[in-house]
Amino acid sequence: MSTTFIHGGTVVSSTGAQDLDVLVDGEAIVALLAPGSTALGADLAATADTAIDATGRYVIPGGVDAHTHMEMPFGGTQASDTFETGTRAAAWGGTTTVIDFAIQNPGMRLQDTLATWHEKAAGNCAIDYGFHQIMGGVDAESLRAMGELVSEGVTSFKLFMAYPGVFYSTDGQILRAMQSAAELGAVMMMHAENGIAIDVLVEQALARGDTSPYFHGTSRAWQMEEEATHRAIMLAHLTGAPLYVVHVSAKQALEQIATARGNGQNVFAETCPQYLYLSLEEQLGAPGFDGAKWVCSTPLRPRAEGHQDELWRYIRTGDVTAVATDHCPFCMKDQKDMGVGDFSKIPNGIGSVEHRIDLMFQGVQDGRISLERWVDICSTTPARMFGMYPRKGIISPGADADIVIYDPNGHTSIGVQKTHHMNMDYSAYEGFEIDGHVDTVISRGRIVIDDGAYRGTAGHGAFVRRGLSQNLM
Ligand code: URP
Numbered sequence: 001m002s003t004t005f006i007h008g009g010t011v012v013s014s015t016g017a018q019d020l021d022v023l024v025d026g027e028a029i030v031a032l033l034a035p036g037s038t039a040l041g042a043d044l045a046a047t048a049d050t051a052i053d054a055t056g057r058y059v060i061p062g063g064v065d066a067h068t069h070m071e072m073p074f075g076g077t078q079a080s081d082t083f084e085t086g087t088r089a090a091a092w093g094g095t096t097t098v099i100d101f102a103i104q105n106p107g108m109r110l111q112d113t114l115a116t117w118h119e120k121a122a123g124n125c126a127i128d129y130g131f132h133q134i135m136g137g138v139d140a141e142s143l144r145a146m147g148e149l150v151s152e153g154v155t156s157f158k159l160f161m162a163y164p165g166v167f168y169s170t171d172g173q174i175l176r177a178m179q180s181a182a183e184l185g186a187v188m189m190m191h192a193e194n195g196i197a198i199d200v201l202v203e204q205a206l207a208r209g210d211t212s213p214y215f216h217g218t219s220r221a222w223q224m225e226e227e228a229t230h231r232a233i234m235l236a237h238l239t240g241a242p243l244y245v246v247h248v249s250a251k252q253a254l255e256q257i258a259t260a261r262g263n264g265q266n267v268f269a270e271t272c273p274q275y276l277y278l279s280l281e282e283q284l285g286a287p288g289f290d291g292a293k294w295v296c297s298t299p300l301r302p303r304a305e306g307h308q309d310e311l312w313r314y315i316r317t318g319d320v321t322a323v324a325t326d327h328c329p330f331c332m333k334d335q336k337d338m339g340v341g342d343f344s345k346i347p348n349g350i351g352s353v354e355h356r357i358d359l360m361f362q363g364v365q366d367g368r369i370s371l372e373r374w375v376d377i378c379s380t381t382p383a384r385m386f387g388m389y390p391r392k393g394i395i396s397p398g399a400d401a402d403i404v405i406y407d408p409n410g411h412t413s414i415g416v417q418k419t420h421h422m423n424m425d426y427s428a429y430e431g432f433e434i435d436g437h438v439d440t441v442i443s444r445g446r447i448v449i450d451d452g453a454y455r456g457t458a459g460h461g462a463f464v465r466r467g468l469s470q471n472l473m
């Protein structure tokens, strides 16, 4: 077992920041020491196998990205990052745990699909990973299987109110799955958009000749997100299931969630950096076919309607529980370009697993959120939400040594030729400049990013068997 001693830095948690030295032994954090107060500290700086001087920098728990889709089969193609390339890119960006989605299509056994995803990930990941289970076919057998998955550490299930004919669940199926989730104490995750009505709007847009990527956004109107979010909240209320609404982009949907939370319901919102920084007008409305780069669902919203500012506000109020990426990358060439002349054929998804910690730190620098809230929404609360705390999400004795040394005076230029390690032929954030820098990333005691050098290996990352949510009211 080797020891690492990180000294001189400021340890940031969701509740405060303190100058502390951190001692790692093997895969775990074993001690936090007041700097300079003991002879032990000086001794450790000299005797640890690795000593890192973190003076002037933040020492934070590794990022937990609770929503990724590595090599996801979707839209007639497959997400372009494998577990190997995607988790390596995540590590570059300071994320040390991802929760990806195993996918069940109708007629498949839930356990078999989970086994398939275990095979895809095992031996390939640079950082730790867990799974949520997508239920594409809610029936008596899959409902029974939910309990088995919970006992295997897959304690959250995603349903879709969108994508009829693909992953779509009827209200009756949602009700039944929520009843099972409530009984098990599992979290129900929801893609909340009224897919039946959206498909009509899509058909009408295409018939009018509105075929460019911009109309992907207008046909997935905010009313469709608000309505579905409200319906999901009511079904969850009736059944008692904890509800986590993924990738919320409409301020009206968030208002529904905030109201339910105010009423004491276990409802949680996730948003993503794309909904905080990007917009319908600027990105989806880019000239020609360029907007395809930002086709994802829920869609980017109009800046003129103020969604982005409201989402930041709801992060401050605490009604947004987690910021995840919904990392689902597709290249422009041979993937996104399948939708030239028909936006409905553009594979849905944006890749940004590498940039979440930086993009959210820019929110600190811009005065939108506190340092503590940054750590909270990027690491601590996602870990608690999905049953991994205090192994993940905190710098504390006994926790896994998943640690990021972050330089608030550093600089990161995002772009394909610059900081990009994802397997995508473009960057959704090309030209973004971040006032901060991920310097060192440690995953279970092992340095994987070392001041601009990758020192990780595929296969170091291990499956995290999750418990039940620790974030329920
Ligand atoms: O556009 C998106 N969000 N693609 C990934 C699949 C999903 O719905 O999360």
Ligand code: ZN
Binding pocket: 191, 246, 247, 297, 298
């Ligand atoms: Zn979704």
Ligand code: ZN
Binding pocket: 067, 068, 069, 326, 328
């Ligand atoms: Zn997703």
Ligand code: ZN
Binding pocket: 407, 410, 411, 437, 438, 439
């Ligand atoms: Zn630096």
